[in-house]
Amino acid sequence: MKKFLFVLLTLSLILMFTACGKKAVKVAPAQEPVEKVEEPVTQVEKPMLSEEEIFQQKTIEDLNKDQIMKKINFDFDKYEVREDMKPILQANADWMLKFPTVNVLVEGHCDERGTIEYNIALGEKRAEAAKNYLASLGVKAANIKIVSYGKSKPLVNGVDEATYFENRRAEFVITKK
Amino acid sequence: MKNKKMILAALVFSIGAWLGGQEEITIRIREGMPMIPVALPDFQVTGMAQPNDEINRMIHETLWKDLEFSRVFKLVPREHYAYISRFNPNAINFKDWASIQANILISGQLEMAADERIIFSFKIYEVNSTRFIFGRNYGGKKDLARMIAHKAADEMMKHFGEKPLFTSKIVYVSEMGNDRDIYIMDYDGLRPTRITFSNALDMLPSWSANNEKILYTSYRNLTPELFMFDMYSGKTELLSSGGSNYAADWSPVADQIVFTSSKNGNAEIYRKDMKTGKEKQLTFNPAIDTSPCWSPSGREIAFTSQRNGTPQIYVMDSEGSNIRRITMEGSYHDSAAWSPDGMRLAFVSRIENRFDIYIFNLKSNEISKLTENAGRNENPSWSPDGRHLVFSSNRSGRYQIYLVDYDGRNVRRITSGGENKMPKWQRVPR
Numbered sequence: 001m002k003k004f005l006f007v008l009l010t011l012s013l014i015l016m017f018t019a020c021g022k023k024a025v026k027v028a029p030a031q032e033p034v035e036k037v038e039e040p041v042t043q044v045e046k047p048m049l050s051e052e053e054i055f056q057q058k059t060i061e062d063l064n065k066d067q068i069m070k071k072i073n074f075d076f077d078k079y080e081v082r083e084d085m086k087p088i089l090q091a092n093a094d095w096m097l098k099f100p101t102v103n104v105l106v107e108g109h110c111d112e113r114g115t116i117e118y119n120i121a122l123g124e125k126r127a128e129a130a131k132n133y134l135a136s137l138g139v140k141a142a143n144i145k146i147v148s149y150g151k152s153k154p155l156v157n158g159v160d161e162a163t164y165f166e167n168r169r170a171e172f173v174i175t176k177k
Numbered sequence: 178m179k180n181k182k183m184i185l186a187a188l189v190f191s192i193g194a195w196l197g198g199q200e201e202i203t204i205r206i207r208e209g210m211p212m213i214p215v216a217l218p219d220f221q222v223t224g225m226a227q228p229n230d231e232i233n234r235m236i237h238e239t240l241w242k243d244l245e246f247s248r249v250f251k252l253v254p255r256e257h258y259a260y261i262s263r264f265n266p267n268a269i270n271f272k273d274w275a276s277i278q279a280n281i282l283i284s285g286q287l288e289m290a291a292d293e294r295i296i297f298s299f300k301i302y303e304v305n306s307t308r309f310i311f312g313r314n315y316g317g318k319k320d321l322a323r324m325i326a327h328k329a330a331d332e333m334m335k336h337f338g339e340k341p342l343f344t345s346k347i348v349y350v351s352e353m354g355n356d357r358d359i360y361i362m363d364y365d366g367l368r369p370t371r372i373t374f375s376n377a378l379d380m381l382p383s384w385s386a387n388n389e390k391i392l393y394t395s396y397r398n399l400t401p402e403l404f405m406f407d408m409y410s411g412k413t414e415l416l417s418s419g420g421s422n423y424a425a426d427w428s429p430v431a432d433q434i435v436f437t438s439s440k441n442g443n444a445e446i447y448r449k450d451m452k453t454g455k456e457k458q459l460t461f462n463p464a465i466d467t468s469p470c471w472s473p474s475g476r477e478i479a480f481t482s483q484r485n486g487t488p489q490i491y492v493m494d495s496e497g498s499n500i501r502r503i504t505m506e507g508s509y510h511d512s513a514a515w516s517p518d519g520m521r522l523a524f525v526s527r528i529e530n531r532f533d534i535y536i537f538n539l540k541s542n543e544i545s546k547l548t549e550n551a552g553r554n555e556n557p558s559w560s561p562d563g564r565h566l567v568f569s570s571n572r573s574g575r576y577q578i579y580l581v582d583y584d585g586r587n588v589r590r591i592t593s594g595g596e597n598k599m600p601k602w603q604r605v606p607r
Contacts, residue, residue, distance in 0.1 A: 077509075115556075116598075121444035124439055
């Protein structure tokens with residue numbers, strides 16, 4: 001009963017106070033303290049897949065999509081392997097040597113600044129140069145096939161040197177693992 | 178009087194040419210000859226069936242455009258017909274036609290039969306002598322109206338000692354969406370017909386000497402290989418095996434083809450006998466050799482080789498010997514096409530970032546530029562009469578097919594929609 005009266009008193013006091021407040025100057029409500037929400041971080045570590053496990057688990061399509069074998073680019077009108085592309089071919093060769101069952105198709109491509117017929121020959125020379133370089137690093141030549149698309153399949157569209165550079169390339173498509 | 182002077186000049190030059198053993202001058206004079214003025218009044222339409230104005234106009238317009246295209250004839254402007262009395266095929270007033278400078282008058286008659294068939298008859302008159310020269314009658318289904326007009330135009334060419342070309346066709350590659358297939362069309366770009374239906378890239382088509390077969394390159398078995406399509410049986414045959422095989426050209430005089438193949442590891446030119454299947458390698462060079470093209474006599478082959486560092490045009494005899502370089506300047510040439518008279522080679526040159534088509538005169542060693550600084554102009558191919566060329570160009574955005582006269586005049590686009598390229602004109606119409 002006492003408690004009830006106390007509550008009533010308090011309520012009426014508050015009512016009075018707010019009623020007065022309407023007339024009086026507005027008082028800013030006191031800022032509530034910010035409550036910190038925390039959750040302990042569970043220390044789970046994703047197991048890193050080894051190269052072997054990636055190779056075993058992924059399909060040929062996925063391996064190609066992930067660009068396990070990196071493409072290389074060429075100079076304008078040229079089919080010799082550029083110095084700065086050799087480390088890429090080395091990595092590709094290392095990977096192929098690790099998985100000797102892999103067969104690849106090397107696709108030679110050209111930029112649009114060549115004629116259709118000549119570009120087929122030029123793209124083939126590029127694919128051939130890439131193949132020969134891989135073979136020189138110990139990859140079985142029989143596991144590498146080549147094809148040239150000339151300028152039929154540009155990677156990017158555009159009319160600047162950066163675009164042309166992107167399109168002058170040899171791509172390595174895994175066909176068998 | 179002017180005409181007489183021209184003929185006299187031609188005669189003098191002909192004799193000079195004959196004395197000098199150079200036929201080429203005669204040809205050039207012939208090309209410069211004044212065009213023959215032709216009048217083509219409206220046709221008389223007869224028959225039991227409802228007169229079909231559409232067919233009538235289609236034949237008239239097609240014939241008109243063909244003759245205008247020829248560079249042999251020129252049409253007396255239609256407005257001039259208004260100054261003379263209305264054309265009456267039964268009582269021709271030749272004086273009237275002479276007064277508006279017509280030398281040749283074509284009197285046409287179109288008969289519409291009840292069964293959707295049409296008969297088109299025409300008579301050719303020489304206006305000054307009031308003489309009937311020749312006439313023809315063509316009958317056929319009405320959807321062949323354009324062909325009938327083209328046939329009539331070809332008859333005109335033949336009668337005036339010129340090679341027919343209006344019934345000839347052009348084979349080309351059309352890309353709609355992701356498909357890239359082989360099509361054929363009339364010389365004027367109309368009536369396209371699809372020939373191949375593969376999901377792979379089909380490209381670089383060309384005609385057999387008798388126009389019955391189309392050679393082309395396809396990636397349907399992963400690598401570029403040569404296929405042969407028979408227009409009449411509809412059958413397709415694989416011609417090559419191993420390496421890349423492309424850019425085939427059929428001899429104009431024998432059942433032999435030349436093509437590029439890398440079957441022995443490098444792009445070389447091969448000749449294949451289509452009867453025995455025997456092949457002969459013609460080039461032996463570690464550089465790129467490609468784009469072979471027969472001369473009209475079948476005795477020589479023009480091709481592209483990179484043996485001196487950059488792609489240049491060379492000519493060899495058909496056994497692969499006697500190789501000589503044709504282009505001496507510039508750093509990039511390809512796609513040589515031999516003119517029907519054997520005197521000229523058209524080819525593509527790259528200068529900076531553009532491709533233009535040039536014509537090299539094999540007798541005078543003169544080079545003339547056919548296309549002018551407008552995008553990439555590629556894959557030239559001559560008309561059967563050698564007065565026109567077809568080529569593809571991206572001057573308007575995507576690649577489309579264009580016609581141009583031998584002297585660079587009258588450039589006109591004949592395809593639209595999608596992308597159309599790699600045209601090859603029939604050597605001789607059927």
